[in-house]
Structure formats: C-alpha cells, structure tokens
Amino acid sequence: MKIKKRDSSAILNSLFGGVVPNRGIQHIMVGRADESRQIMMDLDNIKKGSSVVKFFIGPFGSGKSFIQGFIKQLAFNEKFVVTAADFTPERRLYGAEGKAIALYGELMKNLATSTQPEGNALPSMLDKWINTIQTAVMQEKGYATIEFDNRDFARDVEEEITNVVAKMDDLTGGFDFARILVLYFQGFVNDNQDLQRRCLRWLRGEYGTKTEAKADLGVRDIINDNNWYNYIKIVSQFVKQIGYSGLIVNFDEAINLFKITHPQAREKNYEIILKIYNDTLQGTLEGLYITFGGTVEFLEDERRGLFSYGALKRRLETNRFETTEYRDLSQPVIKLTPLKSEETFLLLQRLKEIHATYYEYVSSISDDDIKGYIQKEYNRPGAADHLTVGDIIRGFLHVLSILHQNPNYDRTKIFEAPSERVEKDIIFSRFSR
Incomplete structure (x- = not known):
C-alpha cells in the first residue's frame, strides 16, 4: 500500500486507542x-x-x-x-x-x-493574513520592501485591514472583534508580543470581566456564556474574508x-x-x-x-x-448504520496492509483468516447486542501485533479452523446489519 509513514502511524495509534485518526482517513474509509x-x-x-x-x-x-x-x-x-x-x-x-x-x-x-491540522491555528492564521496584506500593499502602493519602520506603509496596511474587518461591523459583536484584530496588527508591527497575547486571550474567550478587558484592550464587551455563538458566526465570516x-x-x-x-x-x-x-x-x-x-x-x-x-x-x-x-x-x-460484513472485511484487509507496510513485513494473514476472525468475533456470546466495528478493529490490530511479533503463536486461538467455517456467506449475512 502506498501510504505515508506519518499517516499509517496516525491510523494505527489512533485506532489502537479507540479514537478517530487525524490523518489518513481516506485509506480506511469504506462503506x-x-x-x-x-x-x-x-x-x-x-x-x-x-x-x-x-x-x-x-x-x-x-x-x-x-x-x-x-x-x-x-x-x-x-x-x-x-x-x-x-x-x-x-x-x-x-x-x-x-x-x-x-x-x-x-x-x-x-x-x-491544512497546514496546522492538529489545532491551535488561530495565531498562525492571523499572522499569515497580515503578511498577505503587507505583501499586497507593498506591490499595489509601490513600496520597495515590507517596511515596518515606515509610518506610511504601516498606515496603508492598517487601512486595508480595517477595510476587511469593517465588513463584520453589522454582526452582533463585530465591532469589538474588528477592534481586536486591528490591535493584534499593531502588536505585530511593533513586535509587542504582550499586546498580541492579550488579543488572542480575548478572541479565545478567556477574559472573565468586561472591566479587565477594557483596561487591557479598550473594548466594550467580552465573549461569554450568553454571546459565544454570535462570535462563532463572526469567525465564520472572518475566515471567508481572509481567503x-x-x-x-x-x-x-x-x-x-x-x-x-x-x-x-x-x-x-x-x-x-x-x-x-x-x-x-x-x-x-x-x-x-x-x-x-x-x-x-x-x-x-x-x-x-x-x-x-x-x-x-x-x-x-x-x-x-x-x-x-x-x-x-x-x-x-x-x-448511519454499522458497516455490513463485507465492508468490515474490506476494512480489515486495509488495516492488514497498513500494519504490514508500517512495520515493513510481509503479512501471512489470508482473506480466509480475516473471515474466520470476523465469524469468531460475532459468534461470541452477547456479540449481537454489544459488539461494535470499533471493537472488531481494535481486536484485529491486537491480532496483527501478536502474530507479527510472535510468528509461532497458535493461530487457532484467533481464527476458526477451515473445518469450522461452514457456509461463510450465510454466516456473514446473519451479522450484516
């Protein structure tokens, strides 16, 4: 399987832990x-x-x-x-x-x-936006370079930023949001990291009182239990405005x-x-x-x-x-309905390939082995009511790890013997739901 090492690692580690991978989901998307x-x-x-x-x-x-x-x-x-x-x-x-x-x-x-998929992307989004505006102003106004110490350049950039954020003034809370973005730019230009941190703190809803926010930033309001959804709407409009x-x-x-x-x-x-x-x-x-x-x-x-x-x-x-x-x-x-038996089978096939690719070995598990494993799982007492695809996935990954590290492990403890695999299609159809 052609898969990036980072993606295969994210898939295996996440599924082992019972959570959804942040990367590589397309490799295991079935059904x-x-x-x-x-x-x-x-x-x-x-x-x-x-x-x-x-x-x-x-x-x-x-x-x-x-x-x-x-x-x-x-x-x-x-x-x-x-x-x-x-x-x-x-x-x-x-x-x-x-x-x-x-x-x-x-x-x-x-x-x-996409460039910061793990989260905490707000500061980088703001900095990237400011850099983009600075470059555009430099080209449109004929400045030789991005000149932080040039008051005319800084004024032109701030004017362009104000033009963008002013479009949010009509939204409830938009005026203060726009004010914070302008202050963040001023902190960016003047290398005032404390001002930038205060702006980010406000944007994240971390100010507890209006008095504190007004003293630090000069704004009239804060994001709180009562108005937070308004600011989600403002953020949605802001990200559209910045590209x-x-x-x-x-x-x-x-x-x-x-x-x-x-x-x-x-x-x-x-x-x-x-x-x-x-x-x-x-x-x-x-x-x-x-x-x-x-x-x-x-x-x-x-x-x-x-x-x-x-x-x-x-x-x-x-x-x-x-x-x-x-x-x-x-x-x-x-x-949504749980995966059908044939979809679960296909998913385990892909996980077998990802595991073998990541650990660089040739898997000895056959399609019949996978079918036998699924059958055995669904034949366990209580499986019809309590077994989920997530349980099957985690169990199968444990199987892959055991067999990879212990080639002499008794496989009959995991897979049904060929003589036990009667009428596979009938059994599969029984747990397709």
Whole structure:
C-alpha cells in the first residue's frame, strides 16, 4: 500500500486507542460512498455562499465520529478552517458557570487548517493574513520592501485591514472583534508580543470581566456564556474574508445534552440548536457548516431528546418516503448504520496492509483468516447486542501485533479452523446489519 509513514502511524495509534485518526482517513474509509458524495456537495455549496447543518445519528459504533473526521480531512483539501468539540457535563451550548464559554474555548483551541491540522491555528492564521496584506500593499502602493519602520506603509496596511474587518461591523459583536484584530496588527508591527497575547486571550474567550478587558484592550464587551455563538458566526465570516472557503464546526457526543437532568437547562440547549438550524438554513449566514453526532435517543426520544422540543421535531423528522434502499441524504438528519460484513472485511484487509507496510513485513494473514476472525468475533456470546466495528478493529490490530511479533503463536486461538467455517456467506449475512 502506498501510504505515508506519518499517516499509517496516525491510523494505527489512533485506532489502537479507540479514537478517530487525524490523518489518513481516506485509506480506511469504506462503506460510506453515498455519504461522502453528499458531504462533497455540501462543501461545494458552502464555498458558493450557503451554510449547512447536519445531524449524523446512529448507535454507538456506527461511525459518527469517524465521518466527522472524514469531513475534516475533505475540508482541508477544499481550504476550509475546521474545529471540533465534544459535549461534556462541563461543555454545553447553554449553561451558567462558564459551561458554554468552555465549549467556545475548546472550539477556538481546536481551530485547524491544512497546514496546522492538529489545532491551535488561530495565531498562525492571523499572522499569515497580515503578511498577505503587507505583501499586497507593498506591490499595489509601490513600496520597495515590507517596511515596518515606515509610518506610511504601516498606515496603508492598517487601512486595508480595517477595510476587511469593517465588513463584520453589522454582526452582533463585530465591532469589538474588528477592534481586536486591528490591535493584534499593531502588536505585530511593533513586535509587542504582550499586546498580541492579550488579543488572542480575548478572541479565545478567556477574559472573565468586561472591566479587565477594557483596561487591557479598550473594548466594550467580552465573549461569554450568553454571546459565544454570535462570535462563532463572526469567525465564520472572518475566515471567508481572509481567503478560506468557510468554517466547519463538528460537535460530537451529543448524548451528553440528552443526559442533562434539569428540563429547563436541557431545553435552553435545544433552543441554541434551533437557532443554529434556522441561521444555517434560512440564508442569513455564509460559509458555515455545523454537524452534530448523536445517538437515536438523542434525536427521537420524545421526553428528553430533540423530539421533545416541538419546533425541532417538526424540522428534523425524517423524509417519510425514505427507505433503507432509497435514502435522502440532502435532509438535515443522516442516519448511519454499522458497516455490513463485507465492508468490515474490506476494512480489515486495509488495516492488514497498513500494519504490514508500517512495520515493513510481509503479512501471512489470508482473506480466509480475516473471515474466520470476523465469524469468531460475532459468534461470541452477547456479540449481537454489544459488539461494535470499533471493537472488531481494535481486536484485529491486537491480532496483527501478536502474530507479527510472535510468528509461532497458535493461530487457532484467533481464527476458526477451515473445518469450522461452514457456509461463510450465510454466516456473514446473519451479522450484516
């Protein structure tokens, strides 16, 4: 298999740890061809000025986090800025005591671009933008070089920066956001790193009081529990202004919103989801793609799920003409099903190749061995109710490691003997679901 060492390392280490790889997902993407085409269509529409919200719904192990990781990788190829955050008891869309601003802070920490995919890309994005404007001003105004000590040059650059950020003044919070960007530029030009740090602190929502922010930066407001979503919208417009295709926000573990015990607190979180839904689909925003990963009960439970909130239920009910064979992937809710047996088989084939390529050996595991392993896993007591594709993947990687390091290991402990492999197609069809 032709795969970069860094990608194969990310895949193996992440899957061993039970998390989605940040790199190389295309090498292990199987069984999601229709979803992939829809995602590419969505990204193309966002580049042209639309906004989109999607809910990826499925049981544990159905691939919700994986498909969000796949969106991230596709988005980098299309020049998007991507960020993500998991909902937890301490991070919510709405919540007192800093729970909402904690979610915003996580999103800002995880801002990523194709050149900085691991996150914390905000400072480099700002510096790259300023350098681009300086180069453009130098060429347009006829300056010989980028002249930091030339007041006319600095004034021309600041004027151009102001022209860009002024387009956000009409957005709620846009004036202060623009003011911070101008201050960041001044710190950049004057090599005032303390000023730059204060600006980044404000942009990340780390100021606790307006008084402190006004003393440090002269702005009237701060990002807090009540207004953080407005600033996500501002960031989405800003990244468009500075040359990116748009902003993608992936929210995962939405079951933690379902688990909020206080009805009013839970409803307040669902109100934010309704606002996001309306903003993205009514044409009031450009360049924003927001996804939620959640279970079926998070969506459909009429006591505590999204369907308990009437306005969301009306908007998120599935197309009644949809079937398992004929799906409508353009609707906001996309229901994911676990991989079929043949798709799981193909995935394990690829993992075998990646493992052998990374550790530079020739694998002795045959296709029949892989089928035998899958059969044995699904024949274990309780597998029908509790076994996920993630469990199969981790187990198979452990198999690969054992056999690679211990060639004399008794394989019958792992794979079914040929005599035990009866009617493979029938057995495979039994656990295709």
